[in-house]
Amino acid sequence: MPLKTDKRDRAGLFRSRLGEALLLSGLSKSALSRAVGVDRSTISQLLKGDGTRLPNAHVVGECAATLGVSADWLLGLAEHPERAVDLLASSMTMPHASRALEDEQIFNWHQESTGYKIRHVPATLPDMLKTRDMLIWEYAPQLGRSTEQAIGATQDRLEWMRASNSDYEIAIPLHEMESFARGEGYYAGLPAEIRRAQIDWMLELHNQLYPSLRLFLFDARRLFSAPISIFGPLLSVLYLGRNYLAFRDKERVQGLIGHFDWLVRESEVSPRDVPEYLQGLKGKIGGTKLSQSSKT
Numbered sequence: 001m002p003l004k005t006d007k008r009d010r011a012g013l014f015r016s017r018l019g020e021a022l023l024l025s026g027l028s029k030s031a032l033s034r035a036v037g038v039d040r041s042t043i044s045q046l047l048k049g050d051g052t053r054l055p056n057a058h059v060v061g062e063c064a065a066t067l068g069v070s071a072d073w074l075l076g077l078a079e080h081p082e083r084a085v086d087l088l089a090s091s092m093t094m095p096h097a098s099r100a101l102e103d104e105q106i107f108n109w110h111q112e113s114t115g116y117k118i119r120h121v122p123a124t125l126p127d128m129l130k131t132r133d134m135l136i137w138e139y140a141p142q143l144g145r146s147t148e149q150a151i152g153a154t155q156d157r158l159e160w161m162r163a164s165n166s167d168y169e170i171a172i173p174l175h176e177m178e179s180f181a182r183g184e185g186y187y188a189g190l191p192a193e194i195r196r197a198q199i200d201w202m203l204e205l206h207n208q209l210y211p212s213l214r215l216f217l218f219d220a221r222r223l224f225s226a227p228i229s230i231f232g233p234l235l236s237v238l239y240l241g242r243n244y245l246a247f248r249d250k251e252r253v254q255g256l257i258g259h260f261d262w263l264v265r266e267s268e269v270s271p272r273d274v275p276e277y278l279q280g281l282k283g284k285i286g287g288t289k290l291s292q293s294s295k296t
Contacts, residue, residue, distance in 0.1 A: 008052045009076075010054065010075065010076050011049075011051065011052050011053065011054055013075075013076040014046075014054055014060075014074055014075055014076065015046065015047055015048070015049065017069075017073060017074050017076070018046060018047060018063060018067075018074060019047050021063075021067040021068075021069045021074070022047070022067060024067075025066075025067050025068065027066070027067070029043045029044060029047070032063070032066060032067070035062065035066040036059060036062040036063055036066060037062065038059060042059075046059075046063075054075070057071075060074060060075065094240075094243045094244065094245055094246070105244070106229070107157060107160075109229070109231050109235060109237065110157075110160070110161075110164070110166075110231070111160075112231065112234065112235070113166065113231035113232045113234055113235070114164050114165065114166060115164070115165050115166060115232075116166060116231060116232025116233065116234065117166065117167045117168075117169065117232060118166050118167070118168050118169070118229065118230065118231055118232065119168075119169045119170075119171075119228075119229070119230040119257065119260045120168065120169070120170045120171070120228070120229045120230075121170075121171050121172070121225045121226070121227055121228045121229075121260070121263070122170065122172065122227060123227040123239055124138070124176065124186060125172070125176070125177075125180060125198070126170050126172070127154060127157075128154070128157055128158050128161060129170075129201070129202050129205055130154075130198065130201075131194070131197050131198050131201045132151055133194045133197065134190075134194055134197075134198050135151055135154060136151070137190055137191075137194060162209070166212075167211075167212050167213075167214070168209075168212065168213045168214070169214045169216065169260070169264065170213070170214070170215050170216070171215075171216045171217075171218055171225065171260065171263040171264065171267065172215065172216070172217055172218075173217070173218060173219075173220040173225075174217050174218065174219050174220065174268060174269070175220050175221075177217060177277075177281060178281075180195060180198070181195060181199075181281045181282075181284050181285050182284070183195060192285050195285050196282060196285045199278050199281055199282040199285070200282070202215075202278055203275055203278050203279070203282075206271075206274055206275060206278075207275070210271060211271070214271040215269075215271055215274045216263065216264050216267035216269065216270065216271065217267055217268055217269035217274070217277065218263050218266060218267045218268060219266075219268050222266065223262070223263055223266055225259065225260075225263055226238055226239070227239035228256060228259075228260070230253065230256050230257055230260055233250070233253060233254075233257075234248065234253070235247070235248055235253065236252060236253045236255075236256040236257070
């Protein structure tokens with residue numbers, strides 16, 4: 001049960017916060033009094049008085065609205081001066097999600113989080129780990145730029161990742177890998193030779209980048225996750241399809257970090273076992289291996 005605040009303490013906090021908000025607003029006492037609809041002497045008394053009495057709700061509300069802060073904050077009932085609607089607007093956004101493999105928004109978030117751990121549950125296989133042929137097969141129908149420009153942009157992203165000093169943890173459902181290997185569902189029509197080369201490339205990248213890059217494979221029959229990306233402690237993003245749902249407030253970011261850590265703890269295949277798993281998966285795919293030049 002929360003402790004009650006003494007009347008004198010609450011009145012003192014109100015005066016302090018009102019003065020702080022007035023100073024930051026750049027308004028004069030006279031301007032505030034006109035906006036609130038009271039005498040200038042009333043504002044002076046609110047700022048300098050030493051009693052326990054608080055102004056009525058109308059005055060508190062008008063002061064808060066004029067100064068762009070919340071009435072709850074002025075009264076010591078909230079820790080943040082922003083109004084609830086402003087807090088929501090700043091903590092949650094819905095930027096457009098491009099159906100293209102050189103999404104500038106995602107890259108900007110990666111750059112903002114340089115040096116932090118980045119956690120990711122992809123919608124399909126992770127774009128940054130795909131071969132050139134895989135990217136062309138998947139994205140060619142939607143690319144707004146030429147295929148070569150788009151592929152080059154993705155290669156730049158991978159090179160940036162190598163030099164970013166950020167650790168990457170990627171959790172992938174086992175059924176996604178199995179469907180890919182069999183060429184079923186989303187991957188129906190994907191030639192066997194592209195699937196084989198894709199597994200080879202993932203093995204090569206794992207060998208090059210581990211432990212900075214760590215892959216975890218989880219059983220979606222026991223666990224579930226929507227596609228998410230978590231950029232250190234700064235930002236968490238849900239992928240909705242046409243849009244991202246991006247959160248910057250600490251509580252939601254920490255909540256999704258906890259969700260991702262749960263996937264990691266319960267994963268069926270750990271990063272150390274990923275090479276063996278991929279080798280076994282490759283053995284299930286028919287067809288011939290592509291040349292080295294076809295890889296990302």
